[in-house]
Amino acid sequence: MEQKKEVKQLRDKEKSKQKFLDAVEKILHSKGFSGLKVNDIARTAGLDKKLMYTYFGGRDQLIDEYIRSQDFWSNVKNEPGDPIADDGGKMFSKAMLLSQFDYVFKNKEFQKILLWGLLENRKSLKKLADDREENGAMLFESITDPHFKENAKRYRAIIALLISGIYYLDIYATTNDCTFCGLDLKTAEGRSEIEEALSFLIDKTYE
Amino acid sequence: MEQKKEVKQLRDKEKSKQKFLDAVEKILHSKGFSGLKVNDIARTAGLDKKLMYTYFGGRDQLIDEYIRSQDFWSNVKNEPGDPIADDGGKMFSKAMLLSQFDYVFKNKEFQKILLWGLLENRKSLKKLADDREENGAMLFESITDPHFKENAKRYRAIIALLISGIYYLDIYATTNDCTFCGLDLKTAEGRSEIEEALSFLIDKTYE
DNA sequence: ACAACATATCACCAATCGGTGATAAAAATA
C-alpha cells in the first residue's frame, strides 16, 4: 500500500533543507551576510550543523542555493503579453526605475545581496549580475538602442547611473538615519522627490 | 642637556601609534573592514596587540581614530579663494561630480569606508556622513537653492541620485569584472560614457 | 520481526577570535 506520505513525517529531508534555506533568509534579513556563521545558521534552522554538510556540502553551497532560489529580477522582467508603448521605451524605463526604487527599499534581503555583490566575487552573485545584464540587454537592444541610435551608449550610461543611484540611496536609507543631500529618504516626501527627479531626468533624456 | 630627541629612538610611542594607523589603512585596502581583526592589525603593524589597547583603548577606537585622521572630502571642498561662476552652480556641480567619479574610483580606502557606511552605523562613520552633508549644504543653500527656487529640492534629489550612482558604479567596477548596463566601467571608454552622461544630465537640468 | 537505510544528534577537534596579567627591556630621571 503506497501510503502517499500523508502521515506526518518526523524526519523529512526536503523540509529540513528548506529550514536551512529559511534560516539563511532570516539571518540575512536581520544581521546581514556577516552573520551567516555555520553554527548560527544551524541554530536558527533548529537542526544540527552536520546536516548542512550532508545536504548542501557546506555553508557556501547552502548560500549559493539560497541565492539561486530567489528571483530578484522578477519585478523588472517584461511580461510576455505586456505590450510596450511606441515611445522608444520612455514609459517602460520610467516604470522600471520607479518600480526598482520601491522594490529595493522594501526588500531588505535583496539589499544585502546587492551589498554582497560590492564586497565579494562569489560565483552565485556573479550569476545574479549576469541575470541583471541579460534582462537589461533585452530592453536596450530591442528598444532604446534603435531609438537613440548613435547616442545609444549615452542612454545606457544614464540608466546605469540612475539604477545605481537607486540602489545606493535605498540601502543608505535603510542603514542610516542621516539625510542625503538634505533629503530624508525614509519619509514619503523625500522619496517622492527622488521619484520626481527620476521621472524628470528620463523626460529630459528623451527630449 | 635636552638632547632634542634627535637620536634615533628604538621605542617611540608616536611612531608605534602611526604603525597601527598605517596597518588599518593597509588592511582596509587589501581585505576590507572584515579583515580588520585585532591579531591581524597587530601583525601588520609589527607590534604586539597589547599596545593597541594601551594606546587606543581597543580595536574600535583605533579604527575611529583612523577614520578621523582621513579627510575624504578634501577634494570636493570649495577653495575659499576660488570664485564660483555666476551660472547657478552649473559648472561647479559638473566639476564636482566628475571629480568625485574619478576620486572614488582611485581611492580604494574611501570605497571601503563608503561600503562600511552601508553596513554599519558606527559613530565615526556617522560623523563622516555629517561632514558630507555639511559640505553639500554650502553648495545647495548658497548657490543652487536660490537659483532653482521652488524646484530646489528636485535639484537636490538629482544630485543625490548622481552622487549615489557614482559611488555605486565605482565600487561595483572595483569588485566586479562584470559590465553594468552593458558598459565596462574599468575601461576609459566605459568611464567616459558615464562622464558624458553626467555632463549631459546637468546640462538638461539647468535648461 | 528484522535488516537496511535515511535522518538527525552528539561530542569532540584544531584554529582563531578578542582580551589581559606578568614581565622584560629601553629611556628618562635622579
Added chain:
DNA sequence: TATTTTTATCACCGATTGGTGATATGTTGT
C-alpha cells in the same frame, strides 16, 4: 650609577569559529 617610568613582548585565557567521526533513532522494505 641607581631608580623610576615608559615602551614593548610574551604567555595564557575563555569563547567562538568551521568541520567531522561515532552514534542514535526514525522510516522503509523484506
